[in-house]
Amino acid sequence: MRSLREGMNLEAVLAEFSASRYSRYPWFDADGEQVLGILHTKDLLVAMARGRDLEDLRPLLRPPTVLTLETPIPSRLEQFRTGTTHLALCVEEEGRILGCFILQDLLEVVVGEIEDEHRHVVRDAPIRGQDGSLLVAGSTSIFRLERQLGQDLSAPDHVNSVGGLILYQLQCLPEEGETLEVDGHLLTVQRMAGHRIQAVTVRPVGDAGTGAS
Known part of the structure; x- marks a missing residue:
C-alpha cells in the first residue's frame, strides 16, 4: 500500500506522487501505526497554486474512511457517497490495517473492470x-x-x-x-x-x- 507519513516534506510527497501516480494517499503518523487522514493530490495542487504555506501538510488531510472486511458492499458504497474521500482503509477486528481500496475498486467488484482514461492496456483473449x-x-x-x-x-x-x-x-x-x-x-x-x-x-x-x- 503506497502511503505518506508524518515528517515527509513537500519535496518527498511530490516525489511519491510522481513515482506512483495515485490520486489519494493514507497519511500515517511517524511510527506508521495510526492513520491521521487522507491526502488528495488535488487538494495539494490547489494549495500550491494559491501560494499557501506548505511547511505543514496536515491541514490538507481529509478524515479517513475506515471499514472492516465484514462491512456489506451496500454499506461501503453509502459511506463513499457521504464521505469526504473515495479511498477507504480496511481493518481487521483488532484495528490492524489490512490495506486500502478506492470507490472504483468496489464498483469493479460489481460491474467488472472500469477503463481508466490514463491507462492503455491491450486486452487479449484468454x-x-x-x-x-x-x-x-x-x-x-x-x-x-x-x-x-x-x-x-x-x-x-x-x-x-x-x-x-x-x-x-x-x-x-x-x-x-x-x-x-x-x-x-x-x-x-x-x-x-x-x-x-x-x-x-x-x-x-x-x-x-x-x-x-
Whole structure:
C-alpha cells in the first residue's frame, strides 16, 4: 500500500506522487501505526497554486474512511457517497490495517473492470498454455471463463469479472503470486496494476507444476 507519513516534506510527497501516480494517499503518523487522514493530490495542487504555506501538510488531510472486511458492499458504497474521500482503509477486528481500496475498486467488484482514461492496456483473449492453464485478464467476465472451463463457477450474482471474484473470495487486495481455489481450479494473480487485478492464470487443482503453496 503506497502511503505518506508524518515528517515527509513537500519535496518527498511530490516525489511519491510522481513515482506512483495515485490520486489519494493514507497519511500515517511517524511510527506508521495510526492513520491521521487522507491526502488528495488535488487538494495539494490547489494549495500550491494559491501560494499557501506548505511547511505543514496536515491541514490538507481529509478524515479517513475506515471499514472492516465484514462491512456489506451496500454499506461501503453509502459511506463513499457521504464521505469526504473515495479511498477507504480496511481493518481487521483488532484495528490492524489490512490495506486500502478506492470507490472504483468496489464498483469493479460489481460491474467488472472500469477503463481508466490514463491507462492503455491491450486486452487479449484468454490464452491457453501448453500445460492446459488459462491466462485471462482480470476484467474477463465470469461467463466467458465458464465457457472456457466448461463448467459453472460459484460466483454471486453481483460479481461479474474474474478480478471481482478474487476480491470477493479474499475480501482484500491480493498480492502478485497469490493463489486461491475456486470450484476445483487454482486462480493465481500474475499481475497487479495499482489496485486492479490485471492478469490471472487458471488451472485445475492437482495439475503438475501448479506451483501453488
